[in-house]
Amino acid sequence: MNGRWLPLAGRHWVPLFLMVVFLLMLGLRYVMQLPELGEEVAGQGTLSERRAAVLADLSRDVLLALLAAALLWAFLDTVWFRRARRMVAAVEDMGAGQLERRTGVGGADELGLIGQAVDRMAERLQHNQQRLLYMNNLINRSPAVVVEWHMGAGWPVLRISDGVSQWGYVPTDFTASGRMYRDFIHPDDLDGVMASREPCFSGDEAHATQAYRIRRADGGWAWVEDRTRIEWDGQGAVMRATGILLDITDRRMAERARQEREALVRRFFELPFIGMAISSAADKRWLEVNGRLCEILGYEREELLGRTWVEMTHPDDVAANVSLFDELLAGRRDGYQMEKRFIRRDGAVVHTEMVVRAVYDTQGHLEHLFTTIQDVTERQRNLALVEERSQQLRQAEERLREANQALERRVVERTEQLRRANQELEAFTYSVSHDLKAPLRGIDGYSQLLQEEYAPRLDEEGRLFVARIRRSVEQMGCLIEDLLDYSRMERRQMTCQDAEVRPLVEQALEACAGDIERLGTRVDNRVGAMRLSVDREGLAVALRNLVGNAVKFSRDSTPPRVEIGAEEADGCRRIWVRDNGIGFDMKYCDRIFGIFQRLHRVEDYAGTGVGLALVAKAAERMNGRVRAESAPGQGAVFYLEFPSS
Secondary structure (H helix, E strand, O other): OOHHHHHHHHHHHHHHHHHHHHHHHHHHHHHHHHHHHHHHHHHHOOHHHHHHHHHHHHHHHHHHHHHHHHHHHHHHHHHHHHHHHHHHHHHHHHHOOOOOOOOOOOOOOHHHHHHHHHHHHHHHHHHHHHHHHHHHHHHHHOOOEEEEEOOOOOOOEEEEOHHHHHHOOOOHHHHOOOOOHHHHEOHHHHHHHHHHHHHHHOOOOOEEEEEEEEEOOOOOEEEEEEEEEEEEOOOOOEEEEEEEEEEOHHHHHHHHHHHHHHHHHHHHHOOOOOEEEEEOOOOOEEEEEOHHHHHHHOOOHHHHHOOEOOOOEOHHHHHHHHHHHHHHHOOOOOEEEEEEEEEOOOOOEEEEEEEEEEEEOOOOOEEEEEEEEEEOHHHHHHHHHHHHHHHHHHHHHHHHHHHHHHHHHHHHHHHHHHHHHHHHHHHHHHHHHHHHHHHHHHHHHHHHHHHHHOHHHOOHHHHHHHHHHHHHHHHHHHHHHHHHHHHHHHHOOOOOEEEEHHHHHHHHHHHOHHHHHHHOOEEEEOOOOOEEEEOHHHHHHHHHHHHHHHHHHOOOOOOOEEEEEEEEEOOEEEEEEEEOOOOOOHHHOOHHHOOOOOOOOOOOOOOOOOHHHHHHHHHHHOOOEEEEEEOOOOOEEEEEEEEOO
8 A cells, every 4th residue: 555545544544443442331331231131031021122212322322432433534524634645646746856846744743744854945945956057057158167987987977967069969879879978089199197186086086187189970070178087985996976077279379389389489580581580669678689689789689688779879869769768668659660779799880771660568658669670781882873874864865865866867867868868769760660661672672673584684693693583672660560560569669458369369360271271281279268467568568479480390290289378377367379390499488589689580470589588578569478498399389478457
């Protein structure tokens, strides 16, 4: 029977027990009255009457006993059993964790005192529970991670606070995953952690503090400071191991940054190209100097540290320097910059650029001055030299300006002379075109009449002389025409515009059609769609001469062939004319483009030696060029090249 049923049992059995006692007492009383009934039967009446009287008394007593038992039961239920039931129910709820539950049983009797004691106990337990919950929440909100280990292989984790979330974990990642705590420690730090905990496990120490890295959930590493405490039982066995883990990653990074910054400052302070010093704000003494400043001033380090910077300042610069220094001490400026002269140990003057900065402590008090000093003596010397050279340059520029003015005057004079020369050249050209051609036409006409009308009167030698005269006249006429063409190409105004190349090539072939047909020359025109920004007449003249030369010098080949093509490559647009004629030696390549320059006799190949010169002049006037490739007996190829843009 559990505790909840104990009040119920007392509630029913106590009245029943009292009723049984009353009934037994009544029965005993009835039995004790039986002898008296026998003695009184004779004197007082019949037995049945006496028995009836006794039974009536007995019935009255039983009823009174039952009424007394009922009243007693009601009294006990109200005063005792109901309060007992309420107290038992409250105690059971408290045992189930409802510490805010109270019995509500009062009074000065034992049951009331017990109820009040139980309520006070529940109040203390509730207060302690709230405090434990508060501390637990405080720990879980704290950046510190509280962990408890089982001192088995690998250190299984029994409990760990919610603070592990800062590394991306939940507590079950440590307690329910089957992983050991040592699995989370960086391999490089594991031996050190084991060594630091060994004295604790052996009982020599109860506390251990060590820093190591622990793996975060994202695969990175966090630095932690582990403060471990070991507890033993009465037999000396390890009972519990707890630790507080503090994330010190930022601290370690800050410490590393501080160390790197200090190392950088040390390296910076010893830079070999700039002098540095730390000086006192009180007495103007140098507290620290680097090697470069010693080189600039010519002193040893110990000598400089025993002096003030005023002692080594040029007398003319002391006042200005001290004035800036006083303004800095007065708080009117945080630093200053000035050009200043120092007196070296050997007495020489060194020019410097100096920058001074105030350094304050954490309370805002001026601690010392940091100074950088750069030697600019050579720069000053160079500036003076530059100024001297600038003066010389200005004088030279003035002379050049005067020379340019004189040159401009001479250019104007030469331009006028050139204009007059061009006029004379035009007059000469006109004279050649008209005055020289007129006698030449007369010679040609008379020689023709002499050949036609007087040929029978001439002997064979006379007729040969007349034929030679006519050929010379014809050669002279061609030479005059070529000279006129060259002169016009030199003087004409070039008008460059977009032109299709293929129609101009076809015109050149048409101009040479008679010779092509007479010599049986095979022509391969491979020129496709190409446009050039050129002077159409100039390009036509160049193509006509190149095609004519190719037909002329390939006449003895079997069969004679001429190939014409065009392409765009190597940043230029190129037209070529190739033949399979006699070719030439490339050592004469530059010579063939000169006027009146010939590589073959007139008797072998007719011509005036002006054609290729005319091609070169036309290409030059159109911002292009002409070149050739050849070998004796292997034909030749001539290229006209113009820029692509």
